[in-house]
C-alpha cells in the first residue's frame with residue numbers, strides 16, 4: 261500500500277503513531293520540521309537533545325545555534341533547508357542512539373526523503389553518514405560528496421555539536437559549508453531533478 265500525505269505535518273503525525281521506537285516512552289515528544297526546504301537541501305543529524313525534546317523542533321539548542329552560524333556564513337537561511345534526525349526521539353541523557361532505535365525510525369526518515377525529494381542530503385556526524393554511506397569514516401570523508409544509489413548526492417559534514425566540544429573544528433566546518441555551496445551551484449535546479457528522483461528514489 262502506497263501512503264499519500266497532503267503535507268509533512270500529516271506525514272509526521274502518521275509516523276509518530278506508526279513506529280515502534282522504544283525512546284517514545286521516555287521522550288517528551290517526537291521532533292520534526294513541517295516546512296519543506298525552499299532550496300531542496302536536507303540536513304540530517306543524529307537525535308534530538310534537551311531543547312529539541314521540549315520544543316518538538318530539531319536543532320533549536322546550542323548545536324542549532326552553531327548550525328545557523330554555518331548557514332549564515334554561506335548566505336543560507338533556515339527556510340532554505342530542512343533538518344531531520346536519524347532518530348526522532350531524545351535518547352536519555354543524550355546518549356548515542358542504539359541500532360534498534362535507528363532501525364525503528366528508518367522508514368520515517370525514508371518517507372520524509374521520498375516526500376521532499378531533496379537535491380542533496382547533508383549528513384551531520386557519523387550516525388547520519390553511516391545511514392547513507394556504510395563504513396565511511398567521518399574524519400576522512402567530511403567535505404566530500406558521495407553518490408547514493410538513489411542518485412541523490414550525499415555531502416558529509418561533522419556534527420555541529422562536535423565543534424562545540426572541539427572549537428578547532430569550527431574552521432573546518434565553515435570551509436566544508438563553502439564546499440557544499442560550490443557543489444550546489446553545479447547541481448540541476450529542483451524542477452529538473454524531480455523526474456529522475458521520482459524513478460530512482462529507493463532508499
Ligand code: URA
Pocket residue numbers: 291305306307308309312317318319320323324345421
Ligand atoms: N543534535 C542533533 O543531532 N539533532 C538535533 O535535533 C539537535 C542536536
